[in-house]
Amino acid sequence: MLILNNKEEIKKNIDLLKKEKKSVGFVPTMGALHEGHISLLKRAKAENEIAVCSIYVNPLQFNNKEDFNKYPRLLNNDTKLLEDTGCDIVFVPDDSIIKNSSAFSYDLGYLDEIMEGFFRPNHFSGVVYIVKTLFEIVNPDRAYFGQKDYQQLAVIKKMTRDFNFNIEIVSCPTTREKDGLALSSRNARLLTPERLVASKIYKGLNFIKNNIHNKSINELKLWYVKYIENEPLMKVEYVEICDGESLKSISDISESNAIVVCTAIFIGNIRLIDNLKIF
């Protein structure tokens, strides 16, 4: 497994592989890898001849400095995991990769005004900048993202279209703990009592799914807030029931053929997101 820091070296290596007609699957990450990342990498490896992973804790996408500082960094552990999974190339850029970011801007429109866009100002512009730049450098045939970041997936699909990238965006199912908690690098920061209640996030989403025909959208959202905040350690930042394509909020299930419920929850200082496709 090749570990490279320099973008010119990455480009040179990928260029050679492309000339040999090797297909490239790419998994961009912020490290602190868990089974969710590994499942993306396995799929990249199964569907392509070469699997490339990047590890970069991108300061541009953190709207909260403490969250950035405390984000787990476990590079040695990560590279061992990647090697064991059969990753071919790991790209670990330094901060020079974002040096021109302030010169660039791109208006995501509505997608940046709701949910994660609304509550995390500049988050998606940071995501777009780093993913766009990594796409330019790695130039993969396919790139793999987890459905846990549902809105991020929509953002990346739009950016890929708008910038004419010849890259298939592959959306992969969320990996979960036995009790349903979606895997996240931030889970490592939960204290034991926080971890114990965290399963409510997914349990509540399932309640909404199972009762979508019995109750109104508004009743279900109110129910969710009450259900979560009944636990004093937890607070709901948002819960939205929206069209799965446009991500527009709906007020009645008849408005959409594909519905997803998305939420962001604070457990203490740790912010976690999750979502569930309803139909």
Add this chain to the structure above:
Amino acid sequence: MLILNNKEEIKKNIDLLKKEKKSVGFVPTMGALHEGHISLLKRAKAENEIAVCSIYVNPLQFNNKEDFNKYPRLLNNDTKLLEDTGCDIVFVPDDSIIKNSSAFSYDLGYLDEIMEGFFRPNHFSGVVYIVKTLFEIVNPDRAYFGQKDYQQLAVIKKMTRDFNFNIEIVSCPTTREKDGLALSSRNARLLTPERLVASKIYKGLNFIKNNIHNKSINELKLWYVKYIENEPLMKVEYVEICDGESLKSISDISESNAIVVCTAIFIGNIRLIDNLKIF
């Protein structure tokens, strides 16, 4: 010769050629082709297996609506010329190619504050958007631009670096009429008396080159304005003597190892630019 309007078709065709390891040379144009464009295309054809040309009068890069409306459009003539020169693929996009342009912005910094950047607000952002988008679609190995648009070349080199394109930017000498006038599609709009005096632009640049060691930078610029405006049909918008790399104005030749003199001239309503490398 293939003439295509649809970006997906262009991408598909180029993709197939790339898979056959064919190298692609690209000449983006606004049509109304002259010997200058043809010399770019000949070079693209000599240095690559496939030569691609685009023709699109890009509204984004015109700061003057009249100039845009009156810009010559000669598509049938152009495609015949391209076919005769051995062009393989012509891309003639419609305006859907710029439909997302307002979502995008990119700060060129100093390069957009001087000369063409200063006198043609939004010109270079329009150039960058269209060239970037054409690069994304055509994905060439090399792209060819004339030195007549000296500042544009610097802008495109910077953009190519900042967006990590794997494209060699090839800068080609300006093609001139016998009397020295730089070829430009706008020359066709000059009336006979205007055309007769137009050769002064290049003659004056040569005077500056030949006297760079005898006179101060400031004297030479003042001389040029006087020399040009001695002709009542002509007006100088700017004349700058600058470093050939950074395009920073210099006040003494000792400040730079490579100097270029750049000018923009109005003859009646027609605006022409030219430049000359001094050393």
